[in-house]
Amino acid sequence: MAKYYWNEYQKTIADDKYFYERSCIRQTFFPGSETAFLRIVREELGKDIYDEMNQHTCTGIGYHADVVPLETTMTVVARLFSLMKDAGYTNYVPSCVTSFGVFSEMVEIWNHQPETLEKTRDYLRKATGREFDIPLNLVHPSDIIYKYRFELKDKMKYALVNRFTGKPLQVVEHIGCHYAKIFPEKGVGKAEFPHVLAGMIEAWGGEVVDYPERRHCCGFGFRHYLLQSNRGYSIANTKKKFESMEPFEPDFIVANCPGCTMFMDKWQYTIAEMEHKTYDKDGYGIPVLTYEEMAGLLLGYNPWELGLQLHQVQSEILLDKIGIPYDPKEKYKAADGRILPKPERPNNLLV
Amino acid sequence: MSNFGFNISNTRVISMDECNMGNVERLHLEVPSFKRCISCGACSATCSAHQFTDFNIRKLHNLYRRGQYAGLQEELKACMLCGKCTLVCPRGVNLRSMIINMRKILYEANKR
Ligand code: SF4
Ligand code: SF4
Numbered sequence: 001m002a003k004y005y006w007n008e009y010q011k012t013i014a015d016d017k018y019f020y021e022r023s024c025i026r027q028t029f030f031p032g033s034e035t036a037f038l039r040i041v042r043e044e045l046g047k048d049i050y051d052e053m054n055q056h057t058c059t060g061i062g063y064h065a066d067v068v069p070l071e072t073t074m075t076v077v078a079r080l081f082s083l084m085k086d087a088g089y090t091n092y093v094p095s096c097v098t099s100f101g102v103f104s105e106m107v108e109i110w111n112h113q114p115e116t117l118e119k120t121r122d123y124l125r126k127a128t129g130r131e132f133d134i135p136l137n138l139v140h141p142s143d144i145i146y147k148y149r150f151e152l153k154d155k156m157k158y159a160l161v162n163r164f165t166g167k168p169l170q171v172v173e174h175i176g177c178h179y180a181k182i183f184p185e186k187g188v189g190k191a192e193f194p195h196v197l198a199g200m201i202e203a204w205g206g207e208v209v210d211y212p213e214r215r216h217c218c219g220f221g222f223r224h225y226l227l228q229s230n231r232g233y234s235i236a237n238t239k240k241k242f243e244s245m246e247p248f249e250p251d252f253i254v255a256n257c258p259g260c261t262m263f264m265d266k267w268q269y270t271i272a273e274m275e276h277k278t279y280d281k282d283g284y285g286i287p288v289l290t291y292e293e294m295a296g297l298l299l300g301y302n303p304w305e306l307g308l309q310l311h312q313v314q315s316e317i318l319l320d321k322i323g324i325p326y327d328p329k330e331k332y333k334a335a336d337g338r339i340l341p342k343p344e345r346p347n348n349l350l351v
Numbered sequence: 352m353s354n355f356g357f358n359i360s361n362t363r364v365i366s367m368d369e370c371n372m373g374n375v376e377r378l379h380l381e382v383p384s385f386k387r388c389i390s391c392g393a394c395s396a397t398c399s400a401h402q403f404t405d406f407n408i409r410k411l412h413n414l415y416r417r418g419q420y421a422g423l424q425e426e427l428k429a430c431m432l433c434g435k436c437t438l439v440c441p442r443g444v445n446l447r448s449m450i451i452n453m454r455k456i457l458y459e460a461n462k463r
Contacts, residue, residue: 228355228356228357229356229357230357231355231356231357232357232358232359232360233360235357235359235360236359236360236361236362239359239362240362240364270355271359273353273355274353274355274358274359275359347353
């Protein structure tokens, strides 16, 4: 039944010539993901994607925390769009789900209020002397991977199957709230049945876990997290999700939003420290991957080049289940060949 | 335990699986008008006990309705059974009878 609904809500995803905008935080927390995405689009799919050097924040975190006013966000977004115009592209692809939500919101406001659009053009002109166009197609990178999931499947070396049991891996998918909960029609499958990650998992051999708190927030929530004294609310949401998925024994979690990936990964450490609790059987936690990392692994990319060692929850158990080879000696090898010091071990979460 | 400067907030979700809803069903049988409550709070607003103490009848019958009985028996003792709340209730809930029956049912339940 659910599959039937998902099929109804599709959106237009441009098939080539993308302008890529990077995320502020992903390159720190999941540094291999964006590179993997560019590699997949260019090398596996043979598409043209432009990686602009002069880009900057979309103000998302500041905007949602009420420290950046709307007019400022609009002008900053307008500058990003002006970079796309200069590069000669019309299909905008922001790496971050928050940015995707911010852009969708600004475009929606401009479409409803032409006078605000003119005002923004004026602000941008005064501040930078630049001009911008609204993108013809605005999609999230996960939309592009979703669109080409079957083409990618043909190139994959591995599948989401447990090689010891022959059964599909049990995968929790988590969609960033700003992907489809703000503008449902801008997400594949809308807000209630977003199919963007489920489609990848199913196409690549895995099984999606449908647990009660599947659509609950990851716990990031911007202003809920920014003050240390408020973080108890943030982590309580993440804990609620983990408690709800625990009985289904998921093999890993995949998310399409920087905040969700980070919080569901790092809070597992915090919960383990505070309450001596992990949500897998053996005390290692549940690995949380980005969709680019999931695709990259199945395509046979080196797990350490994808940056899996920089996650809080380590993924060797998962790699063994899928049958992906890795060299433990290379785990902390830098690009220049140096072996980096090993990170400190957590007290309770096993690594 | 490491000190993170915050604690994990307790969830405010009530797990209905863990509540004994039998007491609620009994009250529905004894005082059918209890079902009509819209939680407007007129009863608490008019209550003399509420003017001078923390006693809050709307809170208490809401907790009862949700199967949250901890401490209710003791708190309900503050009601003087004057019946002012029954007079003002816009939904015609027989509050006085409801309170007497809540006390009775909780007394029997806690005796067991
Ligand atoms: S006055 Fe009546 S309807 Fe309003 S909260 Fe009290 S019992 Fe319920
Ligand atoms: S009967 Fe009890 S609850 Fe109602 S007004 Fe009187 S003291 Fe308050």
